[in-house]
Amino acid sequence: MSLLKYPDTMNRKQLFEEFASGRGIGKIKLFSPILMHFAARHIDRSYAAFASDYRVLVEANIRAMGDFGMDMVSLISDPYRETAAFGARIEFPEEAVPRCIDKVIKSTDDIHSLKVPDVYKNERTLDRIKGAEEYSRILKGEVPVIGWIEGPLAEACDLAGVSEMLMMLMMDPDSSGLLLDKCTEMAKKFAAAQVEAGCDIIGMGDAVCSQVDPDTYSNFVMGRQREIISFIHGLGARVKLHICGDISHLLPLIKETGADIIDLDWQVSPGKATEILGHDTILCGNINPVLIQDKPPDEVFLLTEKLINENSDRKLIVSAGCEITVDTPAENLKAMARAAKSL
Amino acid sequence: MEHNEILEKIAYCIEFGKIDRNSPFPPNMKGQDGAGEYTRQALEKGIKARDVLNHGLMQGMDRVGRKFRDNKIFVPQVLMSAKAMNSSMEHLMPYFTSGEIRSRGKFIIGTVMGDLHDIGKNLVSMILKGNGWEVIDLGIDVGSDKFLEALEEHPGSVVGLSALLTTTMANMKETVEKIKGNNRDTCVAIGGAPVTQEFCEKIGADIYSPDPQGLVDHLDQRFSTG
Numbered sequence: 001m002s003l004l005k006y007p008d009t010m011n012r013k014q015l016f017e018e019f020a021s022g023r024g025i026g027k028i029k030l031f032s033p034i035l036m037h038f039a040a041r042h043i044d045r046s047y048a049a050f051a052s053d054y055r056v057l058v059e060a061n062i063r064a065m066g067d068f069g070m071d072m073v074s075l076i077s078d079p080y081r082e083t084a085a086f087g088a089r090i091e092f093p094e095e096a097v098p099r100c101i102d103k104v105i106k107s108t109d110d111i112h113s114l115k116v117p118d119v120y121k122n123e124r125t126l127d128r129i130k131g132a133e134e135y136s137r138i139l140k141g142e143v144p145v146i147g148w149i150e151g152p153l154a155e156a157c158d159l160a161g162v163s164e165m166l167m168m169l170m171m172d173p174d175s176s177g178l179l180l181d182k183c184t185e186m187a188k189k190f191a192a193a194q195v196e197a198g199c200d201i202i203g204m205g206d207a208v209c210s211q212v213d214p215d216t217y218s219n220f221v222m223g224r225q226r227e228i229i230s231f232i233h234g235l236g237a238r239v240k241l242h243i244c245g246d247i248s249h250l251l252p253l254i255k256e257t258g259a260d261i262i263d264l265d266w267q268v269s270p271g272k273a274t275e276i277l278g279h280d281t282i283l284c285g286n287i288n289p290v291l292i293q294d295k296p297p298d299e300v301f302l303l304t305e306k307l308i309n310e311n312s313d314r315k316l317i318v319s320a321g322c323e324i325t326v327d328t329p330a331e332n333l334k335a336m337a338r339a340a341k342s343l
Numbered sequence: 344m345e346h347n348e349i350l351e352k353i354a355y356c357i358e359f360g361k362i363d364r365n366s367p368f369p370p371n372m373k374g375q376d377g378a379g380e381y382t383r384q385a386l387e388k389g390i391k392a393r394d395v396l397n398h399g400l401m402q403g404m405d406r407v408g409r410k411f412r413d414n415k416i417f418v419p420q421v422l423m424s425a426k427a428m429n430s431s432m433e434h435l436m437p438y439f440t441s442g443e444i445r446s447r448g449k450f451i452i453g454t455v456m457g458d459l460h461d462i463g464k465n466l467v468s469m470i471l472k473g474n475g476w477e478v479i480d481l482g483i484d485v486g487s488d489k490f491l492e493a494l495e496e497h498p499g500s501v502v503g504l505s506a507l508l509t510t511t512m513a514n515m516k517e518t519v520e521k522i523k524g525n526n527r528d529t530c531v532a533i534g535g536a537p538v539t540q541e542f543c544e545k546i547g548a549d550i551y552s553p554d555p556q557g558l559v560d561h562l563d564q565r566f567s568t569g
């Protein structure tokens with residue numbers, strides 16, 4: 001737990017609420033890096049086990065929370081939970097990201113016949129829901145739990161292929177819209193199940209959005225993300241939007257989605273993001289994960305300290321720009337945590 | 344239509360991703376001829392295939408590469424431009440086969456072992472092709488041995504390694520070492536979201552660029568015949 005002049009009696013959830021309200025600016029710093037493969041290895045389990053068994057994922061995250069002083073836990077594992085529920089076959093290499101081995105959408109007809117699945121009836125989506133329940137059971141609601149869904153464009157790309165989907169946006173707006181609508185519906189259903197199971201925050205990964213222009217984002221994605229976010233707000237949870245890469249060109253539009261927490265990759269300046277998003281939006285980031293992996297712990301400490309000092313007047317959750325890599329030394333993550341706590 | 348005018352039409356269609364008459368994109372050019380039709384017309388009018396390549400296709404893709412580098416267009420628009428370029432290229436293939444036009448060189452490309460993300464690799468491939476390079480695309484998740492086999496088949500080629508993930512970026516080092524161990528004169532270019540100039544120097548690669556056009560510029564400098 002990372003706090004200054006705040007009572008030790010506060011649990012992590014209360015601390016987060018205080019932070020989110022803005023009352024903790026300059027006093028509370030939260031530390032919540034994205035851990036997947038790193039967390040699995042930290043407990044000597046394979047990535048395959050982490051992605052396919054909620055018990056491993058939960059154990060890995062809770063252990064990491066304790067060992068690295070993290071303020072939240074997450075259900076993130078890989079992009080293919082919903083894709084599997086839509087019918088794709090997924091492989092689980094022992095020590096690599098799960099692989100989607102076939103495309104569900106190969107033609108316009110496939111889009112029309114695509115059914116939004118029941119998230120409780122597919123092994124992979126159910127596994128994540130069970131993970132949320134397991135967190136609730138163990139943590140008793142005292143730690144913010146971040147559920148996870150794919151954003152509409154990311155899911156459409158998972159189903160159809162990235163190049164194919166991005167070209168479809170240009171060539172066939174109607175079919176693209178239909179597929180994105182189905183992905184939006186899926187995102188809402190999956191989010192609802194995770195909130196029901198105890199998640200306080202839903203992370204929405206729409207990684208590919210940084211690769212599209214503002215008009216395309218505005219015409220096809222922004223409204224659907226806003227619809228999902230508004231729906232989740234209606235369920236009483238917050239939303240963290242994660243888009244990999246440089247999103248500087250999209251920030252004015254992202255503001256319109258109503259996301260509570262925006263992940264910033266290392267290419268995006270938190271100061272400039274605040275100018276556009278305002279002080280109410282919580283930022284999460286944004287040290288380059290390559291530096292966290294490669295630099296010695298004292299340099300990682302200084303990088304984190306610098307980030308905190310430069311953002312002392314805004315709501316910033318200390319994290320890397322993206323996932324902490326599996327080869328990051330544990331001492332480097334501890335150095336980040338120390339910097340977050342010492343200030 | 345004058346020769347220069349038709350070549351500019353080809354470049355314009357590629358720049359704006361107009362594939363052919365049937366393509367609905369871009370909406371403001373619906374029903375108009377595209378890169379495919381103009382290329383066919385250019386050749387029928389007797390314009391040399393080499394000039395169509397140099398002053399039509401390459402001109403168009405050069406503009407695309409620069410606009411992409413400057414964030415004036417993004418991946419969907421580049422993909423459409425590449426598709427338009429392919430439509431032109433189909434008409435030029437017989438001239439490559441006959442030797443009437445020659446590529447600027449061969450470029451072997453693939454994502455490194457463990458990396459399944461091909462969008463960056465594909466963008467680089469498209470822009471290189473549009474700039475006159477013959478691209479040998481080994482696909483995704485390519486091990487060092489496969490790069491060496493390709494080099495044996497296409498000696499003197501430049502090799503391009505792509506990685507989107509920090510985790511797979513580490514595999515570039517081994518691949519570069521094997522390629523350089525086999526022939527230290529082989530030029531190796533690397534790219535991808537986590538890659539930096541510092542990393543490029545650290546692993547002994549020759550070229551790093553954050554964007555495809557930068558790679559084209561590097562290759563132009565390195566392999567310019569003056």
